[in-house]
Amino acid sequence: MQFEETVMGFLLHHQEKHHRTYHFLILMDALISAAKHIEQYYLTGALKGNVGLAGSVNVHGEDVFRMDQIAQEITLHYLRVSGRVIHAVSEESEEIVQINPEGRYFVYFDPLDGSSNVRHGLPVGFMFGVAKRNLEGPEDNHLRAGREYIAAGMFVIPTGTFTLALKDAGAWRFHIDETMQFVKPTRIVLPEDGTSWELSFNSANRHTYSKPVQNWITQNEAKYAFRYIGALAADFHRTVSNGGMFLYPAIVNHPDPKKNRPQGKLRLMYEAAVVAFICSEAGGAAVDETGRSILDVQPKNPHQRSALYVGSKRLVEDIRGSLTIPNPPI
Ligand code: FDP
Numbered sequence: 218m219q220f221e222e223t224v225m226g227f228l229l230h231h232q233e234k235h236h237r238t239y240h241f242l243i244l245m246d247a248l249i250s251a252a253k254h255i256e257q258y259y260l261t262g263a264l265k266g267n268v269g270l271a272g273s274v275n276v277h278g279e280d281v282f283r284m285d286q287i288a289q290e291i292t293l294h295y296l297r298v299s300g301r302v303i304h305a306v307s308e309e310s311e312e313i314v315q316i317n318p319e320g321r322y323f324v325y326f327d328p329l330d331g332s333s334n335v336r337h338g339l340p341v342g343f344m345f346g347v348a349k350r351n352l353e354g355p356e357d358n359h360l361r362a363g364r365e366y367i368a369a370g371m372f373v374i375p376t377g378t379f380t381l382a383l384k385d386a387g388a389w390r391f392h393i394d395e396t397m398q399f400v401k402p403t404r405i406v407l408p409e410d411g412t413s414w415e416l417s418f419n420s421a422n423r424h425t426y427s428k429p430v431q432n433w434i435t436q437n438e439a440k441y442a443f444r445y446i447g448a449l450a451a452d453f454h455r456t457v458s459n460g461g462m463f464l465y466p467a468i469v470n471h472p473d474p475k476k477n478r479p480q481g482k483l484r485l486m487y488e489a490a491v492v493a494f495i496c497s498e499a500g501g502a503a504v505d506e507t508g509r510s511i512l513d514v515q516p517k518n519p520h521q522r523s524a525l526y527v528g529s530k531r532l533v534e535d536i537r538g539s540l541t542i543p544n545p546p547i
Pocket of ligand 1 (some may be wrong): 331333
């Protein structure tokens with residue numbers, strides 16, 4: 218019988234090898250427990266009636282599904298119990314959630330990303346980034362840029378996959394086993410060879426992108442396969458495995474100008490920076506509409522949006538040459 222290494226065993230060795238504390242393991246155990254709990258709820262959600270609208274809207278004016286609220290409560294419960302988190306930024310909470318003034322880590326998370334898939338039981342994501350507080354003095358709700366994250370990860374729910382990137386230690390994929398443990402760390406390195414590369418974007422929006430981005434798509438799309446599931450974690454899971462590029466550009470040419478989104482749609486702290494961090498550890502890159510590395514963008518508010526171009530370096534560099542919008546508002 219073959220037994221695979223578990224994620225906790227993998228992390229334990231990692232911390233020991235780098236002479237680090239076990240606090241990070243306790244935090245990771247909390248995040249993994251939350252993800253497993255959410256996954257079980259999601260799998261049985263239709264039976265329990267947990268996939269409908271909750272009848273309220275979140276801070277961005279979007280409908281909140283019951284699953285979003287459940288996932289938020291579950292995650293905050295485990296983060297509180299861990300005792301390791303000073304505060305959290307969640308897509309489901311307008312305010313920064315104060316947890317433990319003595320905590321060591323900031324956690325930026327979206328407990329159920331891709332909510333339009335919920336009612337169909339299709340993949341959604343639980344995405345998170347982790348940064349470490351300044352241990353020398355008091356903290357002031359610090360919002361860290363992606364480059365300062367020490368880890369970022371995403372669970373694609375309910376597929377039982379977990380992708381975790383550790384600062385300067387690579388991106389790794391785990392799969393859930395029959396005992397509900399994430400096992401078998403497999404290093405992810407973006408393939409250089411373009412034969413498996415895919416493009417992923419909401420094609421219905423393509424005429425709303427800037428003209429240079431539209432032109433880039435027209436000139437390049439025939440070279441690659443195209444995939445779009447509509448949940449960032451699931452789409453990016455393919456991008457980081459097969460190579461290529463996921464893009465959610467700024468919307469600047471919408472026929473109804475009120476619907477333009479010059480600052481992009483996705484959230485910087487718990488969506489764009491998370492996939493940018495993972496991609497960078499897998500050998501790729503990510504930029505925003507100005508061509509700036511996503512990892513260098515210093516958030517000014519917790520729910521700030523960003524355009525996103527993430528994937529194989531060669532493609533991201535190539536489209537970067539077409540990005541012309543100087544300093545879009547954030
Ligand atoms: P959703 O609106 O369904 O919650 O930022 C959220 C997100 O999903 C991402 O997960 C996804 O990649 C993107 O938005 C999908 O947006 P479109 O429906 O505009 O394609």
